Amino acid sequence: MEIAVIGSDEFTLGFRLAGVRLVYVAGKENYQEKMQEAMSDANVGILAVNANDLQYLPNAYRTKVLDSIKPVVVPVGGDQSDLREKVKRVIGVDLYKTEDE
Incomplete structure (x- = not known):
């Protein structure tokens, strides 16, 4: 299993620099494809x-x-920038949950 990224050249550049090899460059016209x-x-x-x-x-x-x-x-940026919710969604566990919650 590998990590991949999809998006514009600008968006994917940081992931490429971090070592992500599977990159799907897409714009508005071919994003769904x-x-x-x-x-x-x-x-x-x-x-x-x-x-x-x-x-x-x-x-x-x-x-x-x-x-x-x-x-x-995993959506990155935009309105869904809350790290707690992203982690919870990806692994199914709220790592930030305290005993009081």
Whole structure:
């Protein structure tokens, strides 16, 4: 299983510099096609996406992508920037939960 990223050249650059090898460069016009390609790749375990780019997907497909277990899709940036919620969604456990909550 590998980590992959999908988005513009600018968005994916940091991931490339960090060593992510599976990169799907996509823009508004081909985002859904590239997303389908990434989602069907058996080697992808975690797929990082720009949260703002998810608007390029139809609502039903966006929901399917975000609910996916394999690969786990992790939106980065945008309105979903709360790290606690991202971690909880990805691993299914609230690591920040205290005994008081």
